[in-house]
Amino acid sequence: MHPYLTGLISGLVFIFSIGPGFFALIQTSVQKGFKKAILLAIGISLSDIIYVVLSIMGVASLLDNPRIRLWLGVIGTIVLILYGVYSWFKKPKLYKNEIENKKDLSYLKYLVKGFVLNGFNPLILIGWISIIGVMATKYEFTFNAQLSFFAGMLTTIFTTDIIKAFIAHRLRSSVTPKKILILNRSVGVILILFGFQMIYFLVDNYMIN
Secondary structure, three states, rough: OHHHHHHHHHHHHHOOOOOOHHHHHHHHHHHHHHHHHHHHHHHHHHHHHHHHHHHHHHHHHHHOHHHHHHHHHHHHHHHHHHHHHHHOOOOOOOOHHHHHHHOOOOOHHHHHHHHHHHHHHHHHHHHHHHHHHEEEEEEEEOOHHHHHHHHHHHHHHHHHHHHHHHHHHHHHHOOOOHHHHHHHHHHHHHHHHHHHHHHHHHHHHOOOO
């Protein structure tokens, strides 16, 4: 099977992956609209692409330095907890239409938000390095074949993110301000819990050792 097709199929294992990016994607799609959710998904994919390229090129080995990975984790933890607190106190706002949102010119911030939420999570980096390790032992791909494999995998991940955002967007008609408040606070609690999980990971892997 062609490496790209193998990657497309392998990417299906991430359909049910639930992380900070997933909850931020649903929240953005419901409250801010499908277009901004797409930008968030692009930001998430950009950070994945960077990690994959760095890992394939061997540059990711530089991140084996405990101090670098520790500080990456610290920054990621701070981002998750701060965004979680912000979501908890965020006032409920209903998305109405794309025209209304045109007066909000901060589209770029959603791309940056997706990049930061995913990019500063050391568990994402470890996950990609692990995938590359498994691929190296299971398949004898050339460098170009590796690029094709991960292009396929990233295509599947990005496509499923868009589908999730679209479904959330289509359900917005049944959303009320009270439900938005519950969504915001639920996302806030979940992100804060992810932050504490990352603190546990940092303490267990770096502080103790």
